[in-house]
Amino acid sequence: MADDQVQRFVIGDVEVLRVVEWQGPHVPVGTLVPDCPPGVWSEHEELVPDHREAGGDRAVLAVQTWVVRSGGRTVLVDTGVGNGRERPGNPLFRMRQGRFPELLAEAGVRPQDVDVVVNTHVHGDHVGWNTHAVDDAWVPTFPHAQYLLPAADDAHFGPRGGYAGGVREVDRLVYEDSVAPVHRAGQAVLWEDGHRIDEHLVLEPAPGHTPGSSVLRVESRGERAVFVGDLVHSPVQILRPECSSCFCLDPRQAAASRRRVLERAAEQRELVVPAHFSGAGAVEVRKARDGFTLHRWAG
Template sequence: MSTEGAQRAVWGEVEVIRVVEWQGAFAPARTLVPDSTEELWKDNGDWLVPDHWEPGADVAVMALQTWVLRSGGRTVLVDTGVGNGRERPGSPAFHHWQGDFLGPLERAGVRPEDVDLVVNTHLHADHVGWNTRAVDGEWVPTFPNARYLLPAADAFHFGPDNAYGGGLSEDDRLVWEDSVAPVLRAGQAQLWDGEHRVDEHLVLESAPGHTPGSSVLRLASGDDRAVFVGDLLHSPVQILEPGCNSCFCLDARGAAASRRRILGRAAAERELVVPAHFGGTGAVRVRPAGGGFAVEGWAAA
């Protein structure tokens, strides 16, 4: 895995800063996307390599990254990575992870106290980790002045009442205790459902399936349109075959339906699609093709 820095773009009146914590080989391609075929990867290898696939080892390449949005005079973080020093026995890649997240963030011009809003697209471990950090043996909010927007459906599912029932692991409990509950106790969290307007440029929208509360963040400013889709996509092969879910999707039918809906609207409205874990330039424009979609072009995000 390689450590990266930050890249910047301006979409309308919103500055977008992409902070990459790491990028590299993550998991066997068809372990990550179980319903995908060997042919799907090989037939598209000319553009999947090197940013999304290592063909020799047949391993998917992914990134761990956060987007900083400067919008309406506020600094907004979209997802917060894995976090350091966490107990994740069921996730070897993240168990006792030690990465440099705050360093690249500060080099991008963002100190923890500068952050006004944190958006967790959903409450999986690699999207909430730096919500908190350890201070004197206690987990406390990393961003002391921020409001944290959490999907209510995920809070109900992953929280202690487990309102949805099932689908939980020991890692889920640990994630809740070290990365979510401290933010709730500090009074810095806001739960939302359905749709939530962040400001004149940004709107959160539910896109359930990957988790009960999975969401996307839509950006519309001037002539520019983009949608930060979280884990709706783990690999570009899911653009080509939107019925293919990742191994992490809790509701396969719901995840596929949300994926088709969001990609269809992105194609129709010329929205750049910005997934949480794509390497390369980070953003992609899609168009309808056959029963799915095709990659029309890549853009920096």
């Protein structure tokens, strides 16, 4: 799949569009999933080049938004990096200037038509287009949308949690430019334990990557999918679900959430839709002895 491309599939009566903000080689595979044995990568050459660069050692990732049309409403799942953000220590995303608004328009989505924004968790590459700059101020990009935020993440990354304890300056910046303006506009809705959006869509907690990490389940006419956010960064975490990414705040809890979500996906034939998969972007999984197999890619 090339950059700036829109992909479409359906889950029963629910239409899903994929809008890619950025895609390419990122960190080395051993950095991304530090506990994954190197042999797992070498045993699965089919992961090249969509998930590991050809002739190199870097993981190939995507930053993308999933547009979900359900029951006459438009729902965005995560909003990417955003433009013009100060992101210290991240030259790839710092002061980025991309085409995301144009890509949404090409997918037939106008900001004023978005009804719901789901942030699976509060990391900078999932909340960036929550807002945009108007006259040097950050304001909600989607003026009529309800923004669904996990309460646990809002508490952890916001001022009540000292911006994640002040360990990283970027956490404060992300919250202040991409989350706080949504609160000030009265468009933020905090949820915990679970939140039903409509008859087809329901949010459930899956903590570990962050305290409030969540998944979005879709069910329509007997077909199912689960948008897993950063519970899975790489296909090797499906093959070896005990292996968490370097970005997980609680790797052990993340592994437990990942196994639980994948167990259900395998049992109920849910299409697994991670936030950062390049290539096909989504995959069906099946149970194996120690983990899971990659059964069939979307598309």
